[in-house]
Amino acid sequence: MSIAGGRQKRFLFVDDDAGFVTGMAELFRELSHGAWEVFTAENHARALALLREHSIDVAVLDIGMPVMDGLEFLRLLRRTHPGLQVVMLTGLATEQSRKASLDGGAVLFLDKPAAAAGYQAIFAALDALTDAAAQEGFRGIMRRVGLQDVLQMECLGRKSSVLEVFTGRVRGRIFIRDGEIVHAETGSVQGEVALYSLLALRWGEFNLLPFTPPPDRTINGQYEFLLMEAARLSDEQSGEPPPASPPPAAIEAPGVPEQTLSAEAGKVPAASPVQIEELVLCSGTGEVLDEWHCQALDQRVQFLEQLRQQTAQISGLLPVGRFDRLEIVLPRGRIVCDLQVNRRVFLRTSRSPSPGR
């Protein structure tokens, strides 16, 4: 009954009724036979402090609390702790509060039991919830992150996963096996066409799910090439007027050429003249994690650090916010440097001159 990896499951119960919450905590510790670590808080400040100090798996909130009720606290937690599972537990359940809780992101809405037997049912539900969370991949909110970033992280880490992407109208999945993009699908479209159309989406949500085998392998290229090609297609389209009647898949993917999105499954665009010449991947503190065809590794690493310092100075001088990336356009290629908290990337590509451009 422990979390995958062997540690105790950590629950936080937040209720202004000290007697109730202490009694419930003792009961659940006993029922778990040591598998649960239970924390209690009688107010929001204490709850937030505990969330900062401990990696809590599930927070269980009472709805009727003074100052800030449980629903308001739920909304706050969705912003401050997006990966936290929150369960609402109330003695005054109404349809309105149930709907508000679930709409607000609570994973369960439970009534406070009137009899002891009811607590065993609650214990079982909460215990099953953490098991499900440990098995079903990630759930969270990442702001200002591109799908390319997520894919790059998965591929660089040589992971296997399924990236599920959805917006109001478009839904799709990208399959990554051992760090290679092997399949993508959206609607009836598959392969690279589907991949490029999904990567051209400007907004949406994603879920990173455990790997399941795709129906077919429809993509074979190197992930670096595929991501660069997707970026190139988006760049090329960004300067062109939108099509008069975009196909359904293109409504939220203005960065991809119309013929790409409406192409038949498996038909890929013409080969790109873009080639990756050099790639360096460092940790957030500058240790080299991986490199490809880099002839001047020390120089690149020093440059990434210099870039960090320079951009930190500019951020300190102007209200421009956090630095994200540097792009240098060269006569026949470009350099992209991506600086994030946990990684630094130096990528140099070249491009053969193409007719008509």
Next chain:
Amino acid sequence: MNPTPQGFCERCLTLPGVVACALRSPDGRVQQRVSKAWFSPAQIQQAMTRLAVAADSLRHQAPDPQRICWTFEHVQIHLAPRADGACLVVFLENRPDFSAEPLEAVFGDFMNLQGG
């Protein structure tokens, strides 16, 4: 088309999303224009010095850069360096509805004005 530094800056400021623009002449003098109260002229002046240093340091990694773009959370800084030491810097609000594409025409004219 106005080939004066002030003219380039004026022209940039008419483009959507541009919040400030500055031009450094080959002799090091800086002309600037700010369209929104995001930055003060003094901040732009200091930033130009830093950006010029940064652009120079890039030449070791990337000889003959045509455009340099630093993307920050709220602003993109586009820099077009000319071989004579002049550079045109445009501060563009970093929002999906603002594209850097319209800047290319201004940058193109600026680059063609070598020695001007």
